[in-house]
Amino acid sequence: MKTTIASLQWFLFIVSNSIIVPIVIASQYGLNSSDSIEFIQRTLFVLALSGLLQVLVGHRYPIMEGPAGVWWGVFSLYAGLGVVLFGSQGETLQVLQFSLLASGVIGIFMSVFGLVDKLSRYFTPPVIGTYLILLVAQLSGSFLKGMVGIDGTDTNIKPLITVGSLIIVLLSFWVTSHRSLNKLNIIISIGLGWGLFALMGLTEPIHFEDHLFYLPELFVFGTPRVEWSMVITSLFVTFILITNMLASIKVVESVLTQKGEKIEGNTVKRAGIASGVSQLLGGSFSAVGAVPISGSGGFIATTGIVQRLPFIIASVLLLLVSLFTPLTSILSSLPAAVGYAAIFPVFASMLTLGMKEFKQAKDEEDALKRAGIPLLAGIGVMFIPPNSFSNLSPILTTLLSNGLVFGTMIAIGIEVVYSFRHRS
Numbered sequence: 536m537k538t539t540i541a542s543l544q545w546f547l548f549i550v551s552n553s554i555i556v557p558i559v560i561a562s563q564y565g566l567n568s569s570d571s572i573e574f575i576q577r578t579l580f581v582l583a584l585s586g587l588l589q590v591l592v593g594h595r596y597p598i599m600e601g602p603a604g605v606w607w608g609v610f611s612l613y614a615g616l617g618v619v620l621f622g623s624q625g626e627t628l629q630v631l632q633f634s635l636l637a638s639g640v641i642g643i644f645m646s647v648f649g650l651v652d653k654l655s656r657y658f659t660p661p662v663i664g665t666y667l668i669l670l671v672a673q674l675s676g677s678f679l680k681g682m683v684g685i686d687g688t689d690t691n692i693k694p695l696i697t698v699g700s701l702i703i704v705l706l707s708f709w710v711t712s713h714r715s716l717n718k719l720n721i722i723i724s725i726g727l728g729w730g731l732f733a734l735m736g737l738t739e740p741i742h743f744e745d746h747l748f749y750l751p752e753l754f755v756f757g758t759p760r761v762e763w764s765m766v767i768t769s770l771f772v773t774f775i776l777i778t779n780m781l782a783s784i785k786v787v788e789s790v791l792t793q794k795g796e797k798i799e800g801n802t803v804k805r806a807g808i809a810s811g812v813s814q815l816l817g818g819s820f821s822a823v824g825a826v827p828i829s830g831s832g833g834f835i836a837t838t839g840i841v842q843r844l845p846f847i848i849a850s851v852l853l854l855l856v857s858l859f860t861p862l863t864s865i866l867s868s869l870p871a872a873v874g875y876a877a878i879f880p881v882f883a884s885m886l887t888l889g890m891k892e893f894k895q896a897k898d899e900e901d902a903l904k905r906a907g908i909p910l911l912a913g914i915g916v917m918f919i920p921p922n923s924f925s926n927l928s929p930i931l932t933t934l935l936s937n938g939l940v941f942g943t944m945i946a947i948g949i950e951v952v953y954s955f956r957h958r959s
Contacts, residue, residue, distance in 0.1 A: 913942020
């Protein structure tokens with residue numbers, strides 16, 4: 536029974552973190568309802584396979600694979616820009632398939648030749664602490680917008696959605712602090728929250744397709760279109776993906792250590808290769824590229840579920856659900872506000888994890904000083920309107936418009952300089 540409950544917790548956590556991105560991307564590219572559902576199914580299918588690949592042969596930790604934020608940014612950027620560069624949104628999606636495949640190949644080569652191992656040396660407590668604080672700062676905007684009903688088309692706050700979200704957040708915090716119910720936090724919060732929204736008339740009708748099952752197909756958008764100019768973008772995206780992967784592994788290792796669990800050794804190369812294969816899967820199945828999600832550390836810390844088995848079962852369940860169209864249709868109808876509100880306490884706990892990282896540094900005061908510049912720069916970028924970067928190249932836009940990426944890159948750069956100074 537404990538394993539069943541823990542598996543359902545993981546399953547709902549993965550779904551609530553993953554379902555929004557493919558819905559938004561499908562809307563940006565004008566996919567009809569049937570194509571949107573299939574796009575969601577393929578994305579969930581790839582996420583499930585990626586999670587199983589990592590937990591079984593990669594880093595071997597219970598870390599969920601979610602749609603990579605950097606790929607979301609690239610898809611969003613080229614939703615408008617791609618029409619000018621490549622001729623149509625359909626051709627743009629073909630180019631993005633190629634970009635995902637290129638990223639996978641680059642990631643595998645970087646891992647095989649030891650570049651990922653060298654990069655992992657610089658993921659010290661100050662870098663991880665900075666990363667987690669920036670992550671919370673960046674996600675706070677998405678969470679609050681989602682919980683008050685703001686989306687890409689309507690920027691007005693919805694009072695009824697806001698009240699419903701607040702009730703779910705309070706319920707979730709209460710369940711998290713309850714000694715007996717804290718392991719049921721995600722189940723209770725999403726279940727009661729979804730029911731509450733239904734009673735308040737805040738849910739959309741579920742659109743069911745005619746077919747029961749859907750087997751993901753290869754290259755749904757057509758043969759990948761080779762654009763060598765996108766290789767540079769793929770190289771940069773791969774570096775960011777590896778950075779996020781290493782950060783997520785370090786975060787989960789830190790949480791597991793605090794829980795008294797054994798830490799795997801020599802995981803970086805295996806995890807990097809698995810991550811590269813994951814990008815190949817995303818490109819082959821015309822889905823969104825995946826990346827290990829740091830929020831898994833907050834989930835483990837909040838629920839106390841440290842075993843791998845519940846995560847494996849949840850990933851298998853997600854794999855099966857992605858093939859069964861009616862279930863995917865139901866999951867895709869989950870109100871975004873319910874998902875954000877239910878997992879709000881989990882991501883709020885990430886701030887605590889970030890602060891604890893600085894305490895693990897040899898010199899806490901020096902570590903905090905080194906974090907000042909990347910935190911100021913990263914959080915500052917988050918307040919710059921996205922359209923301010925429209926006159927820059929796509930690569931610079933991907934870097935400078937993302938506060939988490941920008942701040943983390945600066946933190947790693949400072950750590951590299953700091954390490955060289957102390958070697959000499």
